[in-house]
Amino acid sequence: MEKTPAIALKNITKVFGKIVANKNVSLTVYNHEILSILGENGSGKTTLMNMISGIYHPDEGQIFIGGKEASIQSPRDAYRYKIGMIHQHFKLVDVFGATENIILGIEDGRYDPKTAQRTIMATCEKYGFEIDFSKKIYQMSVSEKQTVEIVKALYRGADILILDEPTAVLTPQEIQKLFAVLRRMRDDGKAIIIITHKLNEVMEISDRVSVLRKGEYVGTINTAEANESILTEMMVGQKVSLNIERTDPKNIEKRLVLTNVSVNSNDGRPILKNVNFTAYAGEILGIAGISGSGQKELLESIAGLQQLRSGSIIYFNPKTGREEDLRDKTPLQIKNLGVRLSFVPEDRLGMGLVGSMSIIDNMMLRSYREGKSVFVRRKEPHDLADRIIDELQVVTPDAQTPVRRLSGGNVQKVLVGREIAASPTVLMVAYPVRGLDINSSYLIYNLLTKQKESGVAVIFVGEDLDVLTELCDRILVISGGVVTGIVDGRSATKEELGLLMTKAKHTEEEGTK
Amino acid sequence: MKTAGEKLKREPLVHISKRAALPFWKSWLIRILSIVASLVVCAVIIVLFTGDNPFAIYGTMIKGAVGTSRRVWNLMQNVAMLLCVSLAVTPAFKMRFWNIGAEGQVLMGGLATAACMILFGNKLPPALLMLVIIAASILAGAIWALIPAIFKAFWNTNETLFTLMMNYIAMQIVAYFVYIWSVPKGSGKIGVINATTNAGWLPSIGHNSYLLNIIIVAVLTVLVYVYLKYSKHGYEISVVGESENTAKYIGINVKKVIIRTMLLSGALCGVAGLLLVSGTDHTITRDTAGGRGFTAIMVSWLAKFNPLYMVLTALLIAFMQKGATEISTVFGLNDSFSDIITGIIIFFIIGSEFFINYAVKFRSHKEVEAK
Incomplete structure (x- = not known):
């Protein structure tokens, strides 16, 4: 099998504000190959893929496709370069069927679902996809929706396919089915990138593995030469000493x-x-x-x-x-x-706090029921807000400021402060x-x-x-x-x-x- | 380090970004400017389409609304009625419950009032009759709001459609009873109820029959303001409206809040029905609510659900409506023309909120030249 580089990234860097999402990442994917990109949460896998598919634009570095430098400004450009991305959250119109969704947004001047469906069926047969054309998207299972997404990318002529955590929502049987079609596509000459953090799947499906850690490129290794402990070490890296003071538990x-x-x-x-x-x-x-x-x-x-x-x-x-x-x-x-019970949920503004309310009113969330009066008392919450602003160094004009206007870190301090204050x-x-x-x-x-x-x-x-x-x-x-x-x-x-x-x-x- | 990608980058012509909070005077300056701008646009349209002097038309509008003391009282009465319905829908909207069924809730409250006046008018002592009327109208409005609230709370039905459809049912029920009670039989009109005995009529204070209505609504305005801002219930309404997840997280019973708030909303609509039938018209027709159930939504939103600001927005809209009717009669213009002017002015007022919340920057020349 002939292997040519389908897409190559050279020294890609992407910065969001102060956070470096990708730093000097270089990697190459060949045709006839499945490459896994492995990394923990926040290691920059999805950011990197979003740059290939035209959602973000790299701050530094170059992308080469088929050996030539490419400028991908939008998802439409990505399709011109024959790149198709299958996102973790599907982008399908619920009330349409498979055919309508697949041909949606293609501007070739005509709308001919019948011919399109024949082409789609041919693609399905070639790679072994199963699509029920009589179903609308909302009637489909997660796995069927994913199939539609993949076929959509192929129908637009994608030669480079990127799948963002494709197995996260599938059952083991559906995963096996997915892997079978991926192998068939690889054998047909396509370049396939899978983002994942499941080691057993990496070992099973991919030819090579590239590892990212905290935005940086760690290395690429042939799957045949890898095992789970090598990959884990690449993924988590050397231990960093943080010097958090940890006391021994007492009176357990x-x-x-x-x-x-x-x-x-x-x-x-x-x-x-x-x-x-x-x-x-x-x-x-x-x-x-x-x-x-x-x-x-x-x-x-x-x-x-x-x-x-x-x-x-x-x-x-x-x-x-x-x-x-x-x-x-x-x-x-x-x-x-x-x-x-105090609880600082993951979704700070959507669950723990009310974004449009002031810090004082957010302090009341836990305590406003106290007392028999039908009216709320804002004095104690006001004192509490002032205390938290003071003790946790919350940066805010005053306690009346809506928490939505605060920066993420300060929002978190307000929330943690309130939950701890409930003793x-x-x-x-x-x-x-x-x-x-x-x-x-x-x-x-x-x-x-x-x-x-x-x-x-x-x-x-x-x-x-x-x-x-x-x-x-x-x-x-x-x-x-x-x-x-x-x-x-x-x-x-x-x-x-x-x-x-x-x-x-x-x-x-x-x-x- | 210039790459092909950077050369291709294009800056959009207009850049829209969210503003940090504007100082109080600045946001009001924008609002006032927008009203001035709307008057200019209206003037252009007036000249183009009618050839009349726009200042004469504006003058007539002002005269039509507040020209005589009778007109001032009329305007006040209109403001009070519109404000009353606006107060009613506000708790629901603050909870993000799209109650567009105020029209029907007002009608049901009015129908209950009319029913009591007709059925018990000359049988009960006046004080008792008044109590019965108050209880019946509040109950009727509340029930009409309770039905969609229960469906929303327990089965998550779409309250917008539900409350809207309840309007049509209310209208048909009123039409039916108007037929049953029509005087003389078969005329399709009830006419003034208890015209000779005035039984069940809200008493008038001094010479002015509307003064009591206005006082009642003024008291309600303060009560709703205090309820929303300082009571525990009001606090719960805000939390549920902003984030249902947060409400659940701190243990608010969301179903209970939805039902309780809609009961209040419906009850206040019932009061509006009472004021319209017993305090103003002394009769009932399908049009007793007069579209206030919908206009009230605008009043409430423009004032950002603050009952005190709603006095101003209700005044503005009632003023516009009165003035617009006046110019259509004085200048012999089509009725629709006054609607056009009202529409333009409201469009500008709503549009000004965009400029208060967002800053619009044009692409600077420097960047263009750099290309």
Whole structure:
């Protein structure tokens, strides 16, 4: 088989404000090849692909297609260069069928769905796609929609196909079907790029693997010469010392016990499968995992925002000594039981705060019900707002400023400050330092440690493995909704965590069906 | 380091960006300028299409609205009625519940009032009759709003369509009862109810029969303002309207808030129906609400759901309507012409909000030359 470079990137750099998303990335994809791009969250995989498909434009560096320098200014340009991208979130019109969606936006002067459908069917036959032309998009399963997206790219003549996490939403059987058509397309001479973080899939489908870490290009390796531990090491890198002050847990006692907790998504897909763990007062329990592995649902289950399919969540009340089952309770019922639960959700402005309201009014969210009066009291929230602005160095004109006007880091400080001020017994935080600078991050780490020392059970969902191993006393690793391990925070290595995070449990998935 | 890509980069001609908060005086300056601009555009159109002197027309509009003391009272009454319906829809809109069914809710409140006046008018003592009328009208408006609220809360139906359709049902019900109660039978009109006994009529204060209406609405304005701004319920309405997820996260029962707020919205519409039937018209027709249920939406939005500002926006719109009717009679212009002028002015007022929220920058010459 002849192998020619289909697309080559030379020293690509992309900067968003102060954040460097890609730094000097160079890589080449050949025809007749499947290349995996591997990296943790925030390593710059999607940004890189968006530059190839014309959504962003690189600040520095060049893109060569078929050996010639190319300027890709828009997705339309990308199609001219025969590049097709299949996004993680499909871009299809729900009320149209497959044919209409595939030919949508092609400006060749005529609209002829019948002829188009014949061409589409020929493509499907060639590579082994199955499309039901009588269905509308909204009647299709996720896998069928993905097929339509791929065929759409091929119909526009794409020779270079980019798939952004194509297996994230598929069942194991659908993944095998997808891999089969990808292999057939490769054998037909197409260049295929798959973005993923599942090691077993990388090993199974790709010819070569390129690894990105924190925006930088680490290297490319032939899959045949790789194994999972080599790839993990490339992905997570050397350990960086952060010097977070970690005190030994004192007066540990059971606070929250989850037994066999399972949660399904609205469309019936299992998201959490038989999760078991105990959170102790006086320790920080870290939760590690690729984003979307069920962390959000796990925290929301405890907070009373998710319907459990099975299992129980038992809270041990330190004041009364009673055990309370939090399952099937609303957040208000949980609060009325005397459970002092604080929760910093991932979606700060969409869930934790109200963007258009002032800092003061956001402080009231937790406490406005207090007292018998029909009117709200703004005095205590005002004092609290002033205190948080002062103690956490929130940069804001005043306490009346709507939180939407604050920068991301300051929004986070307001939210964390409020949740801690409620003097919780359980404090759950999801990605509390996302978007914060180093100093603010340390401020938050120290706050969490202080909470732990005062006997709070802290649950910390994080993405930076360096932070997790330096901050947490124990780390729970979750992968695809399954707890793949609970390790000691002081002895755990990043490689160990990386392997657990990417470990797929196919056998269990089959078992729960 | 120039690459092919950078050479190809094109700067758009107009750049629109979101503004940080404008100082208070600046935003009002923009609003006033927009009204001035709208008057200029209207003047051009007046000259082009009618050849009349635009200043004479504006003068007539002002005279038509506030020319005599009777007209001033009339205007005040109109403002009060429009404001009352606007107050009613505001809590719902603040909750992002698109209640466009105020028209029907007002009609049902009016129908309940008329029913009590006709059925119990000469049988109950006046004080008791008044209490019955108040209770019935509030209840009728509230029920008409409760139905779509329940469907929204429990089955997430589209409230816009639902409330709109409830308007037509209300109109037909009113048409039916107008036929049943028509005086004389079969005339299709009820006429003034209890014209001789005045039973069930809102009492007039001194010589002016509208004064009580105006006072009631003024009190309601303050109450709604306080309710929305300082009460726990008002706070919950804001949270639910801004982000349902946040509401759930802090344990607000969203269903309960939707139903409670719509009950309030409907009840206030019922009061508007009461004021229209018992306090103003003393009769009922299918047109008793007179489109106020829809105009109120505009009043409420223009004032950004602040009941105190709504006094001003209601005054502006009622003023425009009165003035526009006047010019169509004085100058013998088509009715539609006054609508055109009202439309242009409102268009400019709404458009000014864009310039308050966004800064528009044109591409600077420097960059163009650099190419």
